[in-house]
Amino acid sequence: MSTATVTPDLTESSSVLSASTVFYFLLIPAVLLWYAYWYISRRHMLELAEKIPGPKGYPIIGNALEFLGTSPQIFKNVYSKSYEFGTTVKLWAGPKLLIFLTDPRDVEIILSSHVHIDKAPEYRFFKPWLGDGLLISTGQKWRAHRKLIAPTFHLNVLKSFIDLFNANSREVVQKLKKEIGKEFDCHDYMSEATVEMLLETAMGVSKKTQDQSGYAYAKAVMEMCDILHLRHTKVWLRPDLIFNMTTYAKYQEKLLNTIHSLTRKVIKKKRADFDKGVRGSTAEVPEDAKTKNYEKNVSSKTVVEGLSYGQSAGLKDDLDVDEDVGEKKRMAFLDLMIEASQNGVVINDEEIKEQVDTIMFEGHDTTAAGSSFFLCMMGVHQHIQDKVIEELDGIFGDSDRPATFADTLEMKYLERCLMETLRMYPPVPIIARQINQDIKLGTLAMFIISMYRVSHFGHFYGVSRLF
Numbered sequence: 094m095s096t097a098t099v100t101p102d103l104t105e106s107s108s109v110l111s112a113s114t115v116f117y118f119l120l121i122p123a124v125l126l127w128y129a130y131w132y133i134s135r136r137h138m139l140e141l142a143e144k145i146p147g148p149k150g151y152p153i154i155g156n157a158l159e160f161l162g163t164s165p166q167i168f169k170n171v172y173s174k175s176y177e178f179g180t181t182v183k184l185w186a187g188p189k190l191l192i193f194l195t196d197p198r199d200v201e202i203i204l205s206s207h208v209h210i211d212k213a214p215e216y217r218f219f220k221p222w223l224g225d226g227l228l229i230s231t232g233q234k235w236r237a238h239r240k241l242i243a244p245t246f247h248l249n250v251l252k253s254f255i256d257l258f259n260a261n262s263r264e265v266v267q268k269l270k271k272e273i274g275k276e277f278d279c280h281d282y283m284s285e286a287t288v289e290m291l292l293e294t295a296m297g298v299s300k301k302t303q304d305q306s307g308y309a310y311a312k313a314v315m316e317m318c319d320i321l322h323l324r325h326t327k328v329w330l331r332p333d334l335i336f337n338m339t340t341y342a343k344y345q346e347k348l349l350n351t352i353h354s355l356t357r358k359v360i361k362k363k364r365a366d367f368d369k370g371v372r373g374s375t376a377e378v379p380e381d382a383k384t385k386n387y388e389k390n391v392s393s394k395t396v397v398e399g400l401s402y403g404q405s406a407g408l409k410d411d412l413d414v415d416e417d418v419g420e421k422k423r424m425a426f427l428d429l430m431i432e433a434s435q436n437g438v439v440i441n442d443e444e445i446k447e448q449v450d451t452i453m454f455e456g457h458d459t460t461a462a463g464s465s466f467f468l469c470m471m472g473v474h475q476h477i478q479d480k481v482i483e484e485l486d487g488i489f490g491d492s493d494r495p496a497t498f499a500d501t502l503e504m505k506y507l508e509r510c511l512m513e514t515l516r517m518y519p520p521v522p523i524i525a526r527q528i529n530q531d532i533k534l535g536t537l538a539m540f541i542i543s544m545y546r547v548s549h550f551g552h553f554y555g556v557s558r559l560f
């Protein structure tokens with residue numbers, strides 16, 4: 094009886110032993126094979142990486158220690174490497190090769206390429222927020238949506254928003270008046286203003302129909318960006334599995350709720366307007382902000398006759414298109430999205446939401462940062478501010494009339510100050526691309542383009558040209 098009970102146990106244990114022996118017997122060569130494959134597939138990259146200068150790293154972790162500290166510390170530390178090692182610097186984040194480009198000529202090769210369009214894998218942290226919007230998508234989807242969206246930011250569309258720009262600018266100036274003589278953060282005001290301008294122009298809805306302020310949305314975006322930066326720099330927060338167990342994940346959910354509830358409401362409102370046959374922005378413009386009331390008094394220069402400083406210097410905006418698509422198709426962003434979605438072929442509802450989230454983020458965060466830096470520059474460099482005021486006085490005299498598009502073409506000095514601010518303090522200081530084939534430098538590497546360092550490239554710009 095007792096033998097009968099013991100025997101099966103022995104049999105079971107010996108079969109477990111033999112199974113685990115077989116498992117380890119197979120595992121070891123499998124791991125070795127995988128390592129050999131991994132090593133051989135990377136050999137080409139490793140050989141090429143050898144030729145790129147960079148700080149010496151440690152086995153396994155590479156230069157991971159360079160990424161310790163707060164975001165500003167890491168930025169400063171990595172930025173300084175381009176002065177130590179030259180215009181192209183490599184860093185190993187563990188097994189991952191990062192190549193920092195700072196020479197504008199190298200950057201041009203990547204950014205003008207039709208092949209190297211894949212955003213770096215790190216952009217995936219934006220996914221719960223922006224889905225597969227323009228900032229993240231690639232390939233055919235990116236090309237198709239980019240082609241669809243680009244004309245909605247054509248200069249002729251932007252020109253049609255001039256009254257809304259005037260109305261919203263007046264409001265923010267009024268709000269700023271209460272801060273006269275005090276120390277305050279102008280970014281709070283600029284963020285709110287740029288969110289509201291986007292709502293009323295590209296999205297075509299009145300900010301008054303939103304039950305949440307532009308500031309609440311902008312604040313949620315700022316905090317969301319803090320979480321994303323943390324995930325970029327703190328290696329243990331990268332895997333979703335771990336991140337989802339942290340309090341950051343819960344907070345992110347709350348922030349995304351604020352962010353997405355605004356975009357959902359915007360789309361719902363626009364759809365309702367569309368169904369009623371309403372097209373274009375429904376935002377109201379006070380009489381005194383309407384440029385048509387003043388057109389007689391001002392120069393009637395058109396965009397063809399007059400060029401801004403940036404245009405005459407051949408500068409192009411990120412979403413510029415070469416040719417206009419014609420009067421019929423000149424529609425604001427969300428109007429066009431809703432119309433294009435009617436048959437669901439060009440773009441579907443989920444994709445509209447992703448693009449609205451992307452444009453709301455990209456459109457306000459960058460312009461708010463740019464405007465805030467500009468105001469700071471004007472505050473710091475009083476003599477430059479005086480020259481800007483002199484130029485504006487030359488255009489407007491004593492009048493308090495709204496600015497027309499033609500007026501903006503006369504603001505040459507102001508525009509140069511804006512450009513110089515963008516050069517010195519680029520609102521997007523760093524971008525990155527995943528490279529999947531050789532481009533002189535290497536393969537399967539990630540290229541990080543430091544816009545900040547590019548725009549401080551001594552060879553091209555020297556020391557500050559204006560400030």
Ligand code: HEM
Binds near residue numbers: 228229239412459
């Ligand atoms: C001073 C203002 C701005 C700056 C400095 C700026 C800068 C940039 C940069 C550097 C990128 C490339 C990001 C990357 O590749 O990782 C980008 C992409 C983008 N920006 Fe802007 N931007 C500005 C204003 C705007 C505005 C006003 C809008 C829309 C209303 C906008 C919409 C976009 C979109 C949709 C993308 C993704 C484009 C794509 O990948 O195809 N941006 N921006």
